[in-house]
Amino acid sequence: MRSFVPVLTVVTGIFAVWYLAAIWLNAPWAYDKATRSGEVLTLQTLIADTWSQDKPKLPAPHQVGIEIWETTVEKNITSKRSLIYHSWITLSATLLGFALGTGLGIALAIGIVYNRTMDMSVMPWVIASQTIPILALAPMIIVVLNAVGISGLLPKAMISMYLSFFPVVVGMVKGLRSPDAMQLDQMRTWNASPAQTFWRLRLPSSMPYLFTSLKVAMAASLVGAIVGELPTGAVAGLGARLLAGSYFGQTIQIWSALLMAAALAAALVSLVGLIQRITLKRMGMA
Amino acid sequence: MGWLVFAFGVWAGGWWLNTWMARLPPTRLTSLAVPVLFGLTLIAIWEGVVRGLEISPVLLPAPSMIALRFAASTAILWEDFVQTVIKGALSGYVLGCGSAFLIAILVDRFDFLRRGLLPVGNFVAALPVIGMAPILVMWFGFDWQSKAAVVVVMVFFPVLVNTVQGLTSATAMQKDLMRTYAAGYWTTLLKLRLPAAMPFVFNGLKIASTLALIGAIVAEFFGSPIRGMGFRISTSVGQLALDLVWAEIVVAAVAGSAFYGAIALIERAVTFWHPSQHH
Structure with a gap:
């Protein structure tokens, strides 16, 4: 609560800058229109015009808000113009990719922790794999998978998976190795089998690390799904809305898709945070 | 067989x-x-x-084929490399990280700003900032300036958040010691707090180095002059010239690893005192 007032101030500041920037960026077009129709703009009419243009360089926040309201609440969910429909397409690819990435990440981490050969040969490549800008490969992955008959959700989910497995591997390797020598010795004195050591000691102590990674992975997965939608030729999804908006200069549409993506990211990450708090509390770790 | x-x-x-x-x-x-x-x-x-x-080369070319194509089209690859990596990614990286660093020092002076900006910055760092690309391409045109702008927006918040966090990492004991030396704000900043913040700063710089290349390439999907790695990838996919696409990927991977490696080397030289640097 201590930081509520400062955060509110900063957010208000951002909106103020946004409104001022809208006046500044849209003014040339407003002046242009005025000279052609022979009007003289006062400060008041200038501001009114820059905040209500059809295709502004920067739409004012309330224009974006109205657009979001119209395309979510007032449209039928099944309609192709509904933002909820597009968000759902993106969300499903995100969640599938996130699940696949988390599964792959945990499996790799267990292999790396328990197998020395894997640790030495795979771990450097896991790190190197992230210096490859996978998002740049998105068009090729989509086209190639389409050519072998895989289309729809899965190609996008593959890109999300590639982006989200990395933080999970790194976090889980750290987490599974977090029990110290004393705790491992204690398990040995109890004559615990490797499986018992894993289920009763290593896995529980890795949970805080896992959840931190899952938050990063969720955000990365959403980015992957959005970029994965770009090369499909703007059919459906938030990424497709961005691309279609940029083709036709529909700035309000771009901004509303962008804000929707931001809201989705915030909701997903805080959902993981909520599960983290509940789980850790029940485990007695928080 | x-x-x-x-x-x-x-x-x-x-x-x-x-x-x-x-x-x-x-x-x-x-x-x-x-x-x-x-x-x-x-x-x-x-x-x-x-x-x-x-397997048809239209689906997956063999490594030998990619190597041949790479050797045959070094001129194109070099032109794309200069356009995307040097002009787009590197200039945006320097601009974005530099401004984030300076603003972090400014934010750190005012506790009110820090408490307000840190949660917002953390929130923005988790957003799909790459979605800003079409807007920035619209504002700054098709050439490398818009790509640099995308990179600036993408790297800004990770570096800002990490630097602000790093500036708080000097302990009370160390700060007290500086006070007994009668050191002013600037001396404390330069001699104690900035060096102590360096591990955090470099963490941000490393995250930003991979983001920079991604930002520059993806921004080219929304419009670019007829050169650049993102442009070449998207058009070559359309022409089913997958060997050229893979050659671009090799360039991107080598450039990305070299970029990351260079930052890691500088980190080792600057933060030689940190426990994580002892092996």
């Missing part, structure tokens, strides 16, 4: 050799040889499988 047997043989041989090497006492040589051998094995298996199953 022969190629498939070859691939299987390489897989078994590589596996055996790596297991054997991993059991040796760990030295610098084995810790380098094992991952390299793993990578070479993967490439050899790729080559064998593509040839053995006669």
Whole structure:
């Protein structure tokens, strides 16, 4: 609560800058229109015009808000113009990719922790794999998978998976190795089998690390799904809305898709945070 | 059939050799040889499988074909490299990280700003900022300036958040010591707090280095002049020239790793005192 007032101030500041920037960026077009129709703009009419243009360089926040309201609440969910429909397409690819990435990440981490050969040969490549800008490969992955008959959700989910497995591997390797020598010795004195050591000691102590990674992975997965939608030729999804908006200069549409993506990211990450708090509390770790 | 047997043989041989090497006492040589051998094995298996199953080059070209194409089109690759990496990614990286660093120092002076900006910055760092690309391309035109702008927006918040966090990492004891030396704000900042913040700063710079390349390439999907890595990738996919796409990917991977490696080397030189640098 201590930081509520400062955060509110900063957010208000951002909106103020946004409104001022809208006046500044849209003014040339407003002046242009005025000279052609022979009007003289006062400060008041200038501001009114820059905040209500059809295709502004920067739409004012309330224009974006109205657009979001119209395309979510007032449209039928099944309609192709509904933002909820597009968000759902993106969300499903995100969640599938996130699940696949988390599964792959945990499996790799267990292999790396328990197998020395894997640790030495795979771990450097896991790190190197992230210096490859996978998002740049998105068009090729989509086209190639389409050519072998895989289309729809899965190609996008593959890109999300590639982006989200990395933080999970790194976090889980750290987490599974977090029990110290004393705790491992204690398990040995109890004559615990490797499986018992894993289920009763290593896995529980890795949970805080896992959840931190899952938050990063969720955000990365959403980015992957959005970029994965770009090369499909703007059919459906938030990424497709961005691309279609940029083709036709529909700035309000771009901004509303962008804000929707931001809201989705915030909701997903805080959902993981909520599960983290509940789980850790029940485990007695928080 | 022969190629498939070859691939299987390489897989078994590589596996055996790596297991054997991993059991040796760990030295610098084995810790380098094992991952390299793993990578070479993967490439050899790729080559064998593509040839053995006669996979169409439109789906997946063999590594040898990619290497040939790479050697044949170095002029194009170099032109794209300059356009995307040097002009787009690097200039945006320097601009974005530099401004984030300066603003972080400014924010740190005012506790009110820090408490307000940190949660907002953390929130923005988790957003799909790459979505700003079409807007920035609209504002700054098709050439490299818009790509640099996308990179600035993408790297800004990770570096800002990490630097602000790093500036709080000097302990009260250390700050008290500076006070007993009668050190002012600037002396404390330069001699104690900035050096202490460096591990955090470099963490942000490393995250930003991979983001920079991604931002510059993806921004080209929304419009670019007729050169650049993102442009070449998206048009070559359309022409089914996948060997050229893979050659661009090799360039991107090498550039990305070299960028990251350079930052890591500078980090080792600057933060030699930090425990994580002792091996």
